[in-house]
Amino acid sequence: MTGIAVFSGVINLLMLSGSLYMLQVYDRVIPSRNIATLLGLSLVVLLAYLVQGYADALRSRMLSRVGTLFDVGLQEAIHTALATLPLRGVKPILMQQPLRDLDQIRAFMSGMGPTAFLDMPWIPIFIIALFLFHPAIGVTAVLGTVAIIAMTVLTERVSRGAARAAMDSSAQRQVLADATRQNAEVIRALGMQDRFTARWSQANERCLRENGRASDVYANLGSAAKVLRYVLQSGMLGIGAYLVVTDKASGGIMIASSIMMGRALAPVEVALGSWKQLVAARQSIARLREILKVTAAPPAPPVMLPRPCRELLVQDLAVTAPGTDKAIVSHISFSLTAGMGLALLGASASGKTSLSKALVGIWPVSNGVVRLDGAAIDQWRNEDLGRHVGYLPQDVALFDGTVAENICRFEDQATSEAILKAAQIAGVHDIILRLPEGYSTRIGEGGMSLSAGQRQRIGLARAVYGDPFLVVLDEPNANLDAEGEGALARAIQILRRDKSIVIVISHRPSALSELNMAMVLHEGKTVAFGSRDEIFARVHTEKTVATRRPATVSSANQIGQTQVAEVVPS
Structure with missing residues (x-):
């Protein structure tokens, strides 16, 4: 970025060449009618334009590389976020947001927006040059610059809400599009295409409405800024003409000051034209900062543990679904040694799958611990635990x-x-x-x-x-x-x-x-654990009793026995 700023300085200094050329043509060439002077000045300004164009092209290419380096520097963190967010219970609308944010930032950094902000620090140079032409011209330039900056601040405040609403509606539409793509077979087989088309139409219309609203804000403010710039340039010509008439300035100064005023305000106009992309990129940076902070990979353990080979120990385990507070399984404790096999049984929604996800480290535990050979599973790096x-x-x-x-x-x-x-x-x-x-x-x-x-x-x-x-x-x-x-x-x-x-x-x-062991879950709690043959034998003996038991059961133990009987295969 320092190198890009240097190129910006060269470009802005060379932008003075056009105004100086017009000044010399009107004040030196026309009065003297000297063709050689005109030819020399033209060659000099042509060379300046060529160098300016080359520097501008280099600056744009460098900005594109900076955007690419920004993307490359975050690629691992972004993928970690994409792989972690679904495990944290994040809404589908936000699942792909880090990738969209990264694309938005890279697109802005590779566009014209940054060049405007790199050119803005050079506006005082143009204003100083205008003061050298005449103090009245300089004062007019200052007033015009203040007015255009005020327009920029107004654009920022007015456009913030519209830009956020437009981005949210676009994300909601993308989520619906992804769901349609992933479930196309079910939608077709169950005749839901018309209903999903209606939902898509509503989401799309909302997206178009919010984007149209945001575009209207940018169009109105951008046009107002453009009109203000035209007024300032014409006003500069008028003031220059007055100074010429009153013999306080030359015709060259009148033309040169108008051109220089346009050059001075050009970065602000470009910034207003790319304000939509700037707001989106800034919001993307803020979201990325928060997301990457939350999903950052934990520090690697200082010691790589050996392959476990003895025991799985679960102590008072409680598991909640990502994004919720209600425990799906709780107070689960058991141990298995190498070579054992456990049948995990239970009715639907009894917590079997939730427990299995906690055992392999997919879902974090809200209480208790899962240990392999005495070490909690979070003491392994994810890549090592996966082996x-x-x-x-x-x-x-x-x-x-x-x-x-x-x-x-x-x-x-x-x-x-x-x-x-x-x-x-x-x-x-x-x-x-x-x-x-x-x-x-x-x-x-x-x-x-x-x-x-x-x-x-x-x-x-x-x-x-x-x-x-x-x-x-x-x-x-x-x-x-x-x-x-x-x-x-x-x-x-x-x-x-x-x-x-x-x-x-x-x-x-x-x-x-x-398998040689069995565990039965009911409503997230263990109701039976032990030898598979013992539990199956006990259950088959109790099934007949369970079918004859009255509907009202008096003891928790009887409830557990009934649940065991219902879920163990015959």
Whole structure:
């Protein structure tokens, strides 16, 4: 920016050349009728214009590079924010806001707006030159500059609210557009297209109305500033003419002062013309500062912990959904040692998925702690913890890339042996070989080129990649056939044999056959925990009693037993 400011100084000094040229032509060439003088002056001013144009081009290119450097300097922080905001319960309207803000700032820095503000400090130079022509001309220039600056301040105050409303409405429209794109199949299948078209029309009309309002404000104030500039230039000519008539100035001074006044006010006019972009960029900077402060990655631990290999310990755990205060699960305590498998059971909305997200570090805990080999999971850097954890969510969420890239979690240094091992544990190796290009097959965004069962089994391979110590599988057999369920059972068996801890959420008994422990949740609390066989045996014994029990139950223990009976598969 210092270099750009130097170029701005050179450009503004060279802007004086036009006024000085006119002054010399009117005061020296015309009275003397000397063609050689005219030719010499013309060559000098031509050279000045060429240097000015070259410096102006360099300045614009440098500003473009500065905008790019600004983007590059924030790219990691922006991506961290994009990956963190959904986990903090941020509204969808704000999910992509950091990226839009960065684009807005870069676009402004690469445009004409910064040049106007770099030229403004040189306005006093032009005013001093006008005072040298004549004090009356200088006073007029000062009054005109004050008037145009007052117009700039008025533009700032009037346009602030309109610009914010226009940006908010544009963001709301973008959220609706993203939702339509992501759910196009459901909208078409359920006949909701007309209703969503109506919603889109309302959002679009609101966006157009707010943007039109903002544009009206800028247009009115910009036109007023332009008229003021014309009045000042013409007034400068009039004052110059009066001074010429009264023999207090020459004709060259009259013409030169009018041109110089236009040059002096040009930066302010450019600033008013780009005020909309300036306001948007300033709001973007303020939002980015707050967002990046909130989503900044925690400092790296001073010591890298070894791979956990002994125990998972959960102590008095409470979990709230991001952006809310109500606990979904609370007072959860249990421990599992290496090689154990836990069936996590419960009715819908009992907190199973919320607990699983806390166990793998997706959702922060509001109370209690999750420990691996005695260390709380926040003592690991996210990248390091991810190597020791395998996770298969209900929505498998594959990424655009090859099958091999998805299995190895897009790890640059992944080996073929590790990828093949994960695929073989998940029992999906033969299925991958039947794909058009095997492991090099591109699966498209979200795995659209694969069936639901194929996506789930490749997701399982991704979960077990790298021999993780803790593996959490949320409804891993929801889309599997009998062959796939058999492969899932074998995968759990292999993981437990290799001393991994496996936690499975499922309502189908086939996924639970290879587990040795069970926990039942009801309304976010543990109602049963222990050996899978003991809990299942107790439940099957109590099911008959539960069906005969009166509707009014007197004890909390009986309520817990009834809930266990309802959620454990037969």
